[in-house]
Amino acid sequence: SQTIHQWPATLVQPVGSPLSLECTVEGTSNPNLYWYRQAAGRGLQLLFYSVGIGQISSEVPQNLSASRPQDRQFILSSKKLLLSDSGFYLCAWNQLSYNEQFFGPGTRLTVL
């Protein structure tokens, strides 16, 4: 069966520090991968999605970037965090054979 992991589960970082969040999927190949942010009391905002290695689409201009160095690995990064980057970050995957998206457990990021 397929599983999706996110690391770390929680993170507290100072303003101006770098960021690296990791998402990995097991049990499938060539998934579509997604990064969402959920700010406090707000819905899900799609940040990036990827349909293959090295292929990244950005949905909104921001302080963040994404990379897909391997088929089942999706990384969210920032060179310098802003206070507004705080939130709950969710990774998800799907494929043509699955209509729905499957979500990871999320990473809670607090920027102080």
Place this chain on the structure above:
Amino acid sequence: AQSVTQPDIHITVSEGASLELRCNYSYGATPYLFWYVQSPGQGLQLLLKYFSGDTLVQGIKGFEAEFKRSQSSFNLRKPSVHWSDAAEYFCAVGKAAGNKLTFGGGTRVLVKP
């Protein structure tokens, strides 16, 4: 572009009472529609989905949803709410299988004892 509206930000319901969460979408063709549930600090879990066939869809945890094309709606219902149903619920729409989804703003459900 597709969009999803969940008009109710918060709903409070008594345990044992019925629950209905509204979802309206905007999309030109027949959409792929989903309802997800999120417990605090957790990821999203799929409750049910619709993309063709019977317009009344049964999901997990006793939930069901009805697709009404004429009203561009996909409302979620449960006949009798349990305290464990307290969570945030998201409606989402997609254009095709394996495609990206557009989510509504969510409805937070509080269950009174």
